[in-house]
Amino acid sequence: MTSPPIGRPSAWTEQAACAQSDLPVQSWDADQPPHINAEAILVCNTCPVALECLLEHGRDPDMGIIAGLPARKRGELFAITNRDLRPVHGSRSRYMGSSRWPGCRCGKCRDAHAKYEQEARARRKAGRATA
Structure with missing residues (x-):
């Protein structure tokens, strides 16, 4: 592989x-x-x-x-x-938005953002534990 x-x-x-x-x-x-x-x-x-x-x-x-x-x-x-291409619903990218289009706050996108934030907190915590 x-x-x-x-x-x-x-x-x-x-x-x-x-x-x-x-x-x-x-x-x-x-x-x-x-x-x-x-x-x-x-x-x-x-x-x-x-x-x-x-x-x-x-x-x-x-x-x-x-x-x-x-x-x-x-x-x-x-x-x-270019103008119409947006990330798929249920992704953190869609939740965050960009300078060309606003972020989405549907349930799937909020869940994806919450999952990302939770994983980021866990990575930061693990980094502090090893330091």
């Missing part, structure tokens, strides 16, 4: 198809030959968390294959949907 081809892991990365794949991490790099990227795209096409991957890492032009899309295709997608 290899690590997902993304930087800082999020909770959903454990469910990512790339995390379960036997392909080397470099398979998702943009400078790989097309047949290597094609294998990575096939893995992405079976991924249950491809949307989360796209939302979290899709705007990074330095990333290779993300959610089955190369950087050029992702750029086209985000250019079309």
Whole structure:
């Protein structure tokens, strides 16, 4: 099993198809030959968390294959949907909002934010205990 081809892991990365794949991490790099990227795209096409991957890492032009899309295709997608693209309900990102759209206060988003805060407190507490 290899690590997902993304930087800082999020909770959903454990469910990512790339995390379960036997392909080397470099398979998702943009400078790989097309047949290597094609294998990575096939893995992405079976991924249950491809949307989360796209939302979290899709705007990074330095990333290779993300959610089955190369950087050029992702750029086209985000250019079309830039104003309307928001994180999914039930995520802390949707709760927090951004400069372009207000945060959401539905039950799912409040629960996601509360869970994040609880986990952050536990991490801070664990950090103080080891120091």
